[in-house]
Amino acid sequence: MSSSFVLRGDLCYSLDPQTLCAVPDGYLVCVEGRSAGVFAALPERYSALPQLDFRGKLIVPGLVDLHAHAPQYTYRALGMDLELLEWLERHTFPAEARYADLDFAGAAYDRFVEDLRRSPTTRACLFATSHAGATLLLMEKLEESGLVTRVGKVNMDRNCSSAAREADAGASLAETRRWLAGCGSFRRTAPILTPRFIPSCTDELLAGLGELQRETGLPVQSHLSENLDEIAWVKELCPWSAGYADAYDRFGLLGGANCPAIMAHCVHSGPEETALLQARGVWVAHCPESNANIASGVAPVRAFLDGGLRVGLGSDIAGGAQLSLFRAMALAIQVSKLRWRLLDSSLAPLTIPEVFWMGTLGGGSFFGAVGSFAPGYELDALVLDDARLSGPQPHGVEERLEQMVYLAEDRDLLAKFVAGRRLF
Ligand code: GUN
Numbered sequence: 001m002s003s004s005f006v007l008r009g010d011l012c013y014s015l016d017p018q019t020l021c022a023v024p025d026g027y028l029v030c031v032e033g034r035s036a037g038v039f040a041a042l043p044e045r046y047s048a049l050p051q052l053d054f055r056g057k058l059i060v061p062g063l064v065d066l067h068a069h070a071p072q073y074t075y076r077a078l079g080m081d082l083e084l085l086e087w088l089e090r091h092t093f094p095a096e097a098r099y100a101d102l103d104f105a106g107a108a109y110d111r112f113v114e115d116l117r118r119s120p121t122t123r124a125c126l127f128a129t130s131h132a133g134a135t136l137l138l139m140e141k142l143e144e145s146g147l148v149t150r151v152g153k154v155n156m157d158r159n160c161s162s163a164a165r166e167a168d169a170g171a172s173l174a175e176t177r178r179w180l181a182g183c184g185s186f187r188r189t190a191p192i193l194t195p196r197f198i199p200s201c202t203d204e205l206l207a208g209l210g211e212l213q214r215e216t217g218l219p220v221q222s223h224l225s226e227n228l229d230e231i232a233w234v235k236e237l238c239p240w241s242a243g244y245a246d247a248y249d250r251f252g253l254l255g256g257a258n259c260p261a262i263m264a265h266c267v268h269s270g271p272e273e274t275a276l277l278q279a280r281g282v283w284v285a286h287c288p289e290s291n292a293n294i295a296s297g298v299a300p301v302r303a304f305l306d307g308g309l310r311v312g313l314g315s316d317i318a319g320g321a322q323l324s325l326f327r328a329m330a331l332a333i334q335v336s337k338l339r340w341r342l343l344d345s346s347l348a349p350l351t352i353p354e355v356f357w358m359g360t361l362g363g364g365s366f367f368g369a370v371g372s373f374a375p376g377y378e379l380d381a382l383v384l385d386d387a388r389l390s391g392p393q394p395h396g397v398e399e400r401l402e403q404m405v406y407l408a409e410d411r412d413l414l415a416k417f418v419a420g421r422r423l424f
């Protein structure tokens, strides 16, 4: 299909965290993969473009998953009675060690990539495992899927069970360079440096990754202040640091002008850490399902939004069991209400416009002009058939979006476009 066309339907997208724009029976014009705008009546100059008639269907920007672990999809929903550090040892590290076997990796990643392709996600930042070969295999499958992703070979050279641990910093960095050398031919799939978290990376490895970041300009993704035992452990491991985020920052891995960075969770980030994240322009990946499943807590997302931080949503498969970011949106609201009611009434619960913004524009900005239908944005779009929820009473476009946030299932997804390319 040409990447210039017109979508007709009930359009809804975010203008900013508080404001939705809804255009019933409108026209979304795509010219060479980018939005040329949303119109109530189709301008004459676009009348020759092919039109796709989705009248009566809801059309929204594609959703952006800022944090998920592709290899963990195989054991999602298992071990949810544990907290982070025990869950990693008992489930994650043994499962990820299996990806040394490329046959296993291929079979597992086929399932993950196909389910992600069928989901509302159009773009994602993914952790793979520590293996260069299996990470490249995942990237090949993602490239084929039409999704746009950043994928990281994980670095981990201490404090995890031996089959998963890399021998030392030198071996981890050499495997990272071997992986990067194989990433050159992808168009939609790009690398991202991925120190697992401070407890699993020696200072020598973090210093080497910092150098590699400055050499390549690659973005960085990691975990930050997720769990109380983890935070106490970081204090022991890094007595020289002023805090968890500072431990990354000392190595140039927390972000900055030439280092876009995503930090997942930030459940227990206090005012000082939040200010540092803001100063470095970090994208916080809020992962409400994971934070509930492995009992990490509820992140103070309202404080992040008030502080002007960049915030997106993450499924955090397999801390989170569900790929759909509509599920993450609903849960972000639900847990924010519990936090407000039980813990801190000064941070008001999140709203539908806010979580929808986080799942589209908030996370999308990590990929550039992504997450909106405003002119110039790359055209990622979902066509949702919400007829099974309708009537007999009429609902407005914004109410229908609200219902989708709580109730959408993959079967409601009629069509999906990524950068102007139709995936189905
Ligand atoms: N911290 C370090 N590794 C992981 C992981 O795989 N999942 C989550 N949720 N937190 C982590």
Ligand code: FE
Pocket (backbone or CB within 6 Å): 067, 068, 069, 223, 264, 316, 319
């Ligand atoms: Fe994670």
